[in-house]
Amino acid sequence: MSTDFKEDIKNILAQTGNSKSDVIPILQAIQNRYNFLPEEALREVCSATEITPENITGVASFYSQFRMQPAGEHIIKVCVGTACHVKGSGLVHDAFRRELDLNDGEDTDKDRKYTIEKVACLGCCTLAPVVQVDNVTYGHVSTDQTAGIIKDFEKHRLSKKKKLFRTGSGKEIEGEIRIGLGSCCVASGSDEIRQVVEEVVSKNDLQVKLKHVGCVGMCHQVPLVEIVQTNQESILYAKVIPDDVRSIVERHFQPKGLLPRLARRVTKIAENILDDRNWEGIEKYSLDVREKPVSSFLGRQVPIATEHRGGINPLDIEEYIDKGGFLALKRVLKEMNPQEVIDLVKDSGMRGRGGAGFPTGLKWEMVANQTGSPKYLICNGDEGDPGAFMDRMILESYPYRVIEGILIAAYAIGADIGYFYMRAEYPLAVSRISQALEVCREKGYIGNNILGSSFSIDLRMYQGAGAFVCGEETALIASIEGNRGFPRLRPPFPAEKGLWGAPTLVNNTETFSQIPFILRNGADRFNAIGTETSRGTKVFALAGKVARGGLIEVPMGITIREIVEEIGGGVAEGHTFKAVQIGGPSGGCIPASLADTPVDFESLGEVGAMMGSGGLVVLDERDCMVDIARYFLSFTQNESCGKCTFCRVGTKRMLDILDRLCEGKGKKGDLEELEKLSSWVKKGSLCGLGQTAPNPVQTTMRYFREEYEAHLNGVCPTGRCSALIKYSVDDRCIGCTLCAQKCPVDAIPFTPHEQHVINTDICIKCDSCRQVCPVDSIRVG
Amino acid sequence: MEKVKIKINNSTLDVPAGLTVYQAASNAGIYIPVMCENEDVDHFASCMVCLVKDAANGKLFPSCSTHVYEGMELITADEEVLEARKISLELLLSEHVGDCEAPCVTSCPAHMDIPLMNRLLANGQTAEALEVVKNDIALPAVLGRICPAPCESACRRKGIDGAVSICLLKRNSADEDLKQDEPYMPAIQKDTGKSIAIIGAGPAGLAAAYYLRIRGHKVTIYEKESRAGGDLRVPELKDKLPEEVLNQEIDRIINTGVNCKCGVSVDKKLFDALMEESDAVVLAIGAGTEHIDWGVKRVFKGFEVSKRGYQSSNPKVFAVGSAIRASKLAVRAVGQGKEVAFSVDQFLAGEKVIGEPKVFNSRFGKLSEREHIEFLKEATADLRVEPAEGLGAGLSSDEVKQEAARCMHCDCRKKDSCTLRDLSDDYEADQRSFSADSRVETEKHIQHEAIIYEPAKCIKCGICVRLTRKHKEEFGLTFIGRGFDVRIGVPFNESLSKGLTKTALLVAEACPTGALSKK
Ligand SMILES: Cc1cc2nc3c(=O)[nH]c(=O)nc-3n(C[C@H](O)[C@H](O)[C@H](O)COP(=O)(O)O)c2cc1C
Ligand code: SF4
Ligand code: SF4
Ligand code: SF4
Ligand code: SF4
Ligand code: SF4
Ligand code: FES
Ligand code: FES
Ligand code: FES
Secondary structure, three states, rough: HHHOOOOHHHHHHHHOOHHHHHHHHHHHHHHHHOOOOHHHHHHHHHOOOOHHHHHHHHHHOOOOOOOOOOOOOEEEEEOHHHHHOOOOOHHHHHHHHHHOOOOOOOEOOOOOEEEEEOOOOOOOHHHHOEEEEEEEEEEEEEHHHHHHHHHHHHHHOOOOOOOOOEEOOEEEOOOOEEEEEHHHHHHHHHHHHHHHHHHHHHHHHEEEEEEEOOOOHHHHHHOOOEEEEEOOOOEEEEOOOHHHHHHHHHHOOOOOOOOOHHHHHHHHHHHOOOOOOOOOOHHHHEEEOOOOOOHHHHHHHOOOOOOOOOOOOOOOHHHHHOOOOOHHHHHHHHHHHHHHHHHHHHHOOOOOOOOOOOOOHHHHHHHHHHOOOOEEEEEEOOEEEOOOOOOOOOOHHOOOHHHHHHHHHHHHHHHOOEEEEEEEHHHHHHHHHHHHHHHHHHOOOOOOHHHOOOOOOOEEEOOOOOOOHHHHHHHHHHHHHHOOOOOOOOOOOOOOHHHHHHHHHEEEEHHHHHHHHHHHHHHHHHOOOEEEOEEEEEEEEEEEOOOOOEEEEEEEEEEEEHHHHHHOOEHHHOEEEEEEEEHHHOEEEEEHHHHEOOOOOHHHOOOOOOOOEEEEEEEOOOOOHHHHHHHHHHHHHHHOOOOOHHHOOOHHHHHHHHHHHHHHHHOHHHEEEEEEEHHHHHHHHHOHHHHHHOOOOOOOOOOHHHHHHHOOOOOOOOOOOOHHEEEOOOOOOOOOHHHHHHHOOOOOOOOOOOOOOOOOEEEEEOOOOHOOOOOEEEEEE | EEEEEEOOOEEEEEOOOOOOOHHHHOOOOOOOOOOOOOOOOOOOOOOOOOOEEOOOOOOOOEEEHOOOOOOOEEEEEOOHHHHHHHHHHHHHHHHOOOOOHHHHHHHHOOOOOOHHHHHHOOOOOOOHHHHHHHHHOOOOOHHHOOOOOOHHHOOOHHHOOOOOHHHHHHHHHHHHHHOOOOOOOOOOOOOOOOEEEEEOOOOOHHHHHHHHHOOEEEEEEEOOOOOOOHHHHHHHHOOOHHHHHHHHHHHHHHOOOOOEEEOOOOOOOHHHHHHOOOEEEEOOOOOOOOOOOOOEEEEEEEOOOOOOOEEOOOEEEEHHHHHOOOOOOOHHHHHHHHHHHHHHHHHOOOOOOOOOOOOOOOOOOOOHHHHHHHHHOOOOOOOOOOOEEEEEEEEOHHHHHHOOOOOOOOOOOOOOOHHHHHHHHHHHOOOOOOOOOOOOOOOOOOOOOOOOHHHHHOOOOOOHHHHHHHOOOOOOOOEHHHHHHOOEEEEHHOOHHHHHOHHHHHHHOOOOOOOOOOO
């Protein structure tokens, strides 16, 4: 059948190009065509192009997106992002593996129908734990729902109307309605509101979750109703009166039984809900953000990257322009020379939002001062932190703002070509940006002689292929060049020798998205926000055990406590605040006792954490810090490119120790060895991945050493580490047999009307029994 | 050519711009170790043993991949830098699955190069094999009859289908030599003018005499009995060890030019005289030292000596064999006789007495079942040969070939030229410093006609990948996978022969470890 491949590859190459730098797009196209990478196809590429077998094999096996074996018909993606991890996604993953009857090392079931994959953050952390089967997303999944999910998927797979968000029991999830039930709210009549909401919801058979949140600190605006539509930003309504409830709810959620056409109209209106001009009915109740401080959730926030959040149609360029979009670009092109732009950005105090906080203006100046030509610009949209999705949200929601920022930068440094480097798992962002680029090209914002000036630039899209390390700028460049994503030593920095050896500016997506604001409002407006050394705002993905998670944009210098308590509404469900993990796999855990630490580059560094990409996960007293450290380290270990010894072997040895601790097999001297490894991996690693990978371990060891010592003695104080706990049934058991029926390994004999007993030798600690027990009589400890 | 000024360890150098720090330092004679660096290909910065310190900010960086710039200041060997290198080696060793020396060798008290002997014997090179034997064992025909063979207990093949018959093989090579009219005579070094007195002509004393004589010293043995041999002449050994063999083999030693004074009982007076006229004295007087009061410190087992150096409380006096600790194991005494020759030499040269230099040795545990198959690739499948003519007669020359061919080549082919081993030795790296929970299984890829590939010894330095790329092999070698599990392999699972059509010897030579080695 080799003729087949010949033809296919010919067609693919016609689309992708056939030079070495096209190797990743070529592989992506081959995988699209065959659902894996058949060896014959790769050989065919080698014979039809200059690409060598060494190169194509090296690249194909580096990126996790590529499979060398055919996958099943459907892909089950279990999110093991941070928020899902702390809500137990590991157990869910195991449960699916059991359901599909997979042996070690297998990921596809016998019928080749389903392939299971772990993914990091599907971007709907509020529904954690989340599982995606093809394009259907199931939220709040528990271990006993795996069979149900597969059945539900099978059932709906063939039906035309796809409900894309469902609970594990197959019910659709449309979102969440949060009603403030703090004392002021109740006093203002929120309980009455709650009743009406419940009524409306049940009458319309809406699949929304009602959630009661505590005082959100905007007591003069009560009662408050917050609507969170799945996969969208939340919208807060203030001073709600019972009569409004019906219209608010119906505008956001589609009642059953409406004619599809009508339903679509309702949805359309809902989409524009914060656009005051378009829709009047409820406007007076929607929060006016300018009237500060109106709410803690929004009021403490300062939208710059997320300006007009929720109120702007991502792809409507006219709307963007109406709201001041491209004003900055016009001014720059007409009134400023490149050096003036650079000076202004320098004056603003802007520092890169990609993690390290390098002064943006300085970086631009370095590239501008290079004499080489061509010059390149790269927008880093690789965002690999498993608990963060700010860049994705910015790219999806504000594509024009990012493009405008890029164009300004390109003008300042004299770039000839710009690239969007986008994470593979972000298809929506890719399509939004592609469309936005198309529109910009038509309107003359991209291309030759932009807006009639002498400035020209072309912007291109490049999709990553699944490698966290490719967020690192030198690895990213290697990957665009068609190589394995090995970072290289800096200096030389990309500013001097970047893409194909030419001067290259690499900035983070969020960095670019703040640029138009700075140019439009002046350096002073921007540097008035934040602290002495960290100016402006930072976007965070707030998740974990807070009442209200989501994307937030806050001024630098805000304290962790303010974020958790005032914006996040405190720790959820009456538990106690233990720590925050900030900065993802490069960051650290900051204990509640240091909650008054301001969030800026320096202060976070002092307590051992890092701004990182902007993941912010709140942990409560049920979270095991050793488990958290292991979680992040296993992520970085798995993502290490494997180039340098300290990171490749060092992180593995660290993980060995953490695995031992979590399994109760710790040895004397393990903690000292872990400390020694941590400090050497930091000191000896070649790139930022290895240099920061020990941070989660070091901070948890620093602030929660007693938990490590307990593990060394075989005890997990929080009962999270499954090897260190036992399941049992206490005397509240009513003998209903539900647990016995649910147990996947028959560890519970079927004894109706009697107290059940768990055979701990057989028990695999899947947690199913606890979840199903109606009287909460399963003990874990 | 443009020059820049840099400072290395506080001395200022003018070096051509464009050099790496490693190159600049090397040119100036400043040593920096490297492993993944190879002058024929671009640098890669993987192994991290070349770390040096930026004096300006205290940061460590790989010198092989950093270019010099004006005003650069660096430190190439402070405590932290040295420790960093050691740690990088220890990390590599923690995942290194290879034995430098075969387990039989490490458990032989005389550290004889058993696999090399086996290979020579399998190839019919008996005389060459004997030379290898005699490098470490002065009395092989004797030991070949009486040694309990700890080497065979450690033999990797023991767990498969019976140890290689090492002891009989060694004996055969020695017996063959005893039959020769012109037997093997070691090269004797130039006369040093030093004279050494050895007291006692048992296995330890004889061995010491042999190896000291080879080094060009004037050696005299004092033996209280009428004949040399000491404990080797006890009646229990008569059956196993024919007197004729013992006499012949002792003669071989004496014939190198050793002066053996038998029937001389050394007392305090004679001892003092020997101390006076000799440059060093070796006590090999066997067990029963309780009544000797020559001013040499004793502990309850025997004379007190330095570990490995065999130096007594009197720096000029050395002690070996049962005189330091009673043992029935003649091979131990013979081994110590060899080692003390190193010590005496070091003493005479005024160096620190450390005995036979101990070299770093990578080791890994038992073979798994699957590894049996890998290791058997290098050996014949036959069962252990038992001598047809009985134990007394030993192996016939056909039997020798057949048995020696069972040896699986457990030692590393790069043991004498492996950078990882050399550096681990230099930096005193400890393979067990970082504990690994599991190890990869060894594999031996032997299909290629010229080279062998053993992935478990690979440090992922990528030199081979860069070389095959540079020389435009059609397939070459490539990295497969990433992170800890990355491997080196031929694309598309092609054979090594297809991967390495013209660069096989080149990569085997360039590989810093035994991962790729010449056959
Ligand atoms: C392991 C690793 C992952 C990274 N991932 C990202 C990323 O996803 N997005 C990003 O913008 N920068 C990432 N960076 C930082 C980039 O290397 C680079 O510093 C950044 O894109 C520069 O942009 P800025 O100056 O705007 O912050 C990462 C760095 C490391 C070491
Ligand atoms: S630190 Fe880790 S990710 Fe970075 S180069 Fe080294 S091995 Fe690769
Ligand atoms: S007894 Fe154990 S295995 Fe059975 S359901 Fe409960 S936790 Fe799972
Ligand atoms: S590769 Fe080097 S360190 Fe490893 S076994 Fe061989 S000689 Fe020893
Ligand atoms: S097989 Fe050969 S090299 Fe291996 S242990 Fe036995 S004798 Fe030694
Ligand atoms: S096999 Fe290749 S990568 Fe491995 S150590 Fe040898 S040269 Fe380096
Ligand atoms: S959706 Fe699972 S962590 Fe975000
Ligand atoms: S990193 Fe410099 S020699 Fe290996
Ligand atoms: S133990 Fe080495 S020869 Fe017997």
